[in-house]
Amino acid sequence: MIIAFVIGTVIGSLSNVIIHRIVFYKSIWSPPSHCASCGTEIPGYLNIPLVSYLALRGKCRFCGAKFSSRYFWVELISGLLYALVIVWIYTLPPRQGLGLGWMEVLTYNFDSPPPLAFPTHPATMLLMLKGFIFSSFLLILTMVDLEHKLLPDRITIPGIIIALILGFVAPWNRLPLESLGTHGVWDAYAQTILGLLVGGGILYLIAVIVPAGMGGGDIKLMAMIGAFIGIKALGPAMFSGFVIGGVIAVLLMLLGKAKRKSMIPFGPFLALGGLIGFYWGGEIFTIYARHITS
Structure with a gap:
């Protein structure tokens, strides 16, 4: 550590x-x-x-x-x-x-x-690499958005490509892997693709309905996050990002730091939601699915 x-x-x-x-x-x-x-x-x-x-x-x-x-x-x-x-x-x-x-x-x-406890185990190393790369991309994009109100394609597009590659090389988002199996691996691949399409697609629809609501950078950032964390963790990630962003926006307006039409960078909140989704999104999804089916 x-x-x-x-x-x-x-x-x-x-x-x-x-x-x-x-x-x-x-x-x-x-x-x-x-x-x-x-x-x-x-x-x-x-x-x-x-x-x-x-x-x-x-x-x-x-x-x-x-x-x-x-x-x-x-x-x-x-x-x-x-x-x-x-x-x-x-x-x-x-x-x-x-x-x-x-x-x-x-x-x-x-x-x-257990065998996977050793840092030299390929599965563990790939999961570490995935977490490290994802964290760095989110941090860089957060700071660029805060300073320049931009989410450059020069960062988000390579992030999407790397996420897709890692999605096929290391589709797991948690350990241990004993229960993953061949079927689980293909399911994980599908989650990566669906996470990309649904993540970017939802924000694209928001941008179409409310043109000033989302920028192209936000759409690509969410697509990148979706590819990294998969479709199951996407819901908790987006929900967390929107809620945290909404709460912060309201607080800024109450404190007089922003107005209703102020341009508040949304990338940092999507990034924070992405981290929540990466670490705990799968568990949140499982608990929610169990609740609605019980």
């Missing part, structure tokens, strides 16, 4: 570069990281995630210009999201993860664990 957090902060540092440059169609590789004020290239030892920002108090060492706190928060949140993937897989109850304890994970002390 600690290793995942560290990896997450490093990916968060790269995510900051993407967030800053993607909307201006700049390369994320060149030029290297540099101060926007004085143009001085930032050496590697001053570009350590979290540590450098805290040590330099959020300022450029060469000219003293202040850096945006966004750099720190993206790295921190990215690390936490990566750690959450590990927590979800290893420490949640068996129906959701592997049912292992916190200390077992922290100390890597497994007492006769």
